[in-house]
Structures are given as C-alpha cells and as structure tokens.
Amino acid sequence: MRIDVVSIFPTIFDALEVSLLGKARQSGLLDVQVHDLRDFTHDRHRTVDDTPYGGGAGMVMKPEPWGEALDAVVGDADPRPVIVFPSPAGERFTQAIARELSTAPRLVFGCGRYEGIDERVFDYASELGDVRLLSLGDYVLNGGEVAVMAMVEAIGRLVPGVVGNPESLVEESHEDGLLEYPSFTKPALWRDREVPPVLLSGNHGAVARWRREQQLERTRARRPDLLAD
Numbered sequence: 001m002r003i004d005v006v007s008i009f010p011t012i013f014d015a016l017e018v019s020l021l022g023k024a025r026q027s028g029l030l031d032v033q034v035h036d037l038r039d040f041t042h043d044r045h046r047t048v049d050d051t052p053y054g055g056g057a058g059m060v061m062k063p064e065p066w067g068e069a070l071d072a073v074v075g076d077a078d079p080r081p082v083i084v085f086p087s088p089a090g091e092r093f094t095q096a097i098a099r100e101l102s103t104a105p106r107l108v109f110g111c112g113r114y115e116g117i118d119e120r121v122f123d124y125a126s127e128l129g130d131v132r133l134l135s136l137g138d139y140v141l142n143g144g145e146v147a148v149m150a151m152v153e154a155i156g157r158l159v160p161g162v163v164g165n166p167e168s169l170v171e172e173s174h175e176d177g178l179l180e181y182p183s184f185t186k187p188a189l190w191r192d193r194e195v196p197p198v199l200l201s202g203n204h205g206a207v208a209r210w211r212r213e214q215q216l217e218r219t220r221a222r223r224p225d226l227l228a229d
C-alpha cells in the first residue's frame with residue numbers, strides 16, 4: 001500500500017519510522033511518503049493561510065497550495081486513491097472504516113490546520129480521488145497530523161503481513177462489535193490480586209463462555225451505544 005501525507009509539519013511523521021510500521025516500511029509492505037505543503041507555495045513567506053471570507057476569528061488554509069500539492073502527489077494516479085482529510089466535521093472513523101481503507105491500493109492524507117481548509121479543495125480533490133472527511137471523535141485538535149498518525153496505525157496494522165500473527169487481529173475490541181474481554185498473565189497472584197480461576201482451569205469451553213460474558217458486561221457498562229441497533 002502506498003500512503004502519501006501532506007502537512008505543514010512533516011517531521012511529526014518521523015514517528016511512523018518507529019515500531020511496527022517502521023518494519024512494514026522496510027519490508028516494502030507500506031510505502032509512506034510525507035510532503036511539506038509549504039513546498040507548494042511560491043511567496044517568500046511560504047504562506048498557506050489567509051483570513052476567512054465572511055469574517056470570523058482564525059485563519060483558513062488557502063486553496064492554491066493544496067491544489068498544487070494534490071496534483072503533484074496524486075497526479076493522474078491509477079487506481080484513483082482514497083483522499084482522507086481528518087476533520088471534526090467528518091464521519092466517524094471506525095474499525096470498519098479502517099478495515100475498508102486497509103484494502104485501498106493508495107491512500108492520501110491531507111492534514112488541515114487553523115480553522116480548516118478552503119472548502120473548494122475537497123471539491124477539487126474529488127476529481128482526483130475518493131474524498132473522505134473522517135473524525136476521530138467529538139473533540140478538536142490543532143491540526144490533522146495526530147489524527148492521521150492514529151488512522152495510519154489503525155489502517156496499516158490491518159494490511160496483510162504488517163502484523164506478524166494475523167490471529168491477534170481477530171480477538172480485538174470492535175472486531176466483533178463488542179469491547180474486548182480483560183487479559184491476565186503471570187504471576188497468578190500479584191499484590192494480593194488473583195487471576196480469575198476459570199482462566200487457570202484448562203477448561204477451554206468455560207474460558208470462552210467467561211470471556212464472552214465479560215465482553216457483553218463491559219460493552220453494556222461502557223459502550224451501550226454499541227449494543228443499540
């Protein structure tokens with residue numbers, strides 16, 4: 001999978017070199033290219049923002065640099081990429097969307113800053129690829145970079161071969177629509193706290209039943225919204 005990221009803070013993505021995704025990049029499973037939006041400006045101050053039409057506080061990201069950046073990054077790519085813009089005004093990013101995007105041959109991420117990007121950029125981008133405005137949650141960040149880091153990790157780890165043991169991708173929170181059951185490891189007794197005896201029983205059926213019950217109990221308590229349908 002080829003992933004391109006456009007940002008005015010490209011060095012933030014050096015963190016993607018570390019850990020799991022770093023190995024996937026070395027093995028060529030993931031090809032991540034990061035681009036500095038300011039490289040697509042032409043004035044001395046490398047300006048990327050300006051005041052909003054209609055007034056209001058804050059600044060808006062100018063369309064011209066984005067247009068040139070998207071042309072340079074996407075060009076007449078075949079197949080058309082999915083072009084993701086993190087945004088508080090986007091549809092909710094979920095494990096299902098991560099799974100969907102993990103099958104895309106090309107992903108482009110555009111990191112907004114300030115009050116956001118000139119709306120016409122999303123319209124232009126839809127000529128180059130399938131545009132998705134995605135939200136991590138109902139809170140506001142200063143820019144899209146941290147959201148892109150989270151999405152690239154959530155998506156990248158689902159690309160076949162990136163995670164060593166694909167089995168570990170199955171029993172995860174949200175994979176079966178429920179929260180994950182609690183986990184324990186040695187020692188059996190730690191600071192006067194025991195491991196639930198069923199887990200030491202060797203009775204695999206009882207363990208599976210206990211785990212399912214824990215998933216349901218936790219989901220009911222913490223995320224009743226996941227059960228409502």
Ligand SMILES: O=C(OCc1ccccc1)c1cn[nH]c1
Nearest residue numbers: 087112116135136137141143144
């Ligand atoms: O703040 C977010 O995105 C960054 C962003 C994008 C555009 C303008 C300002 C900030 C965000 C919150 N939940 N999901 C994403």
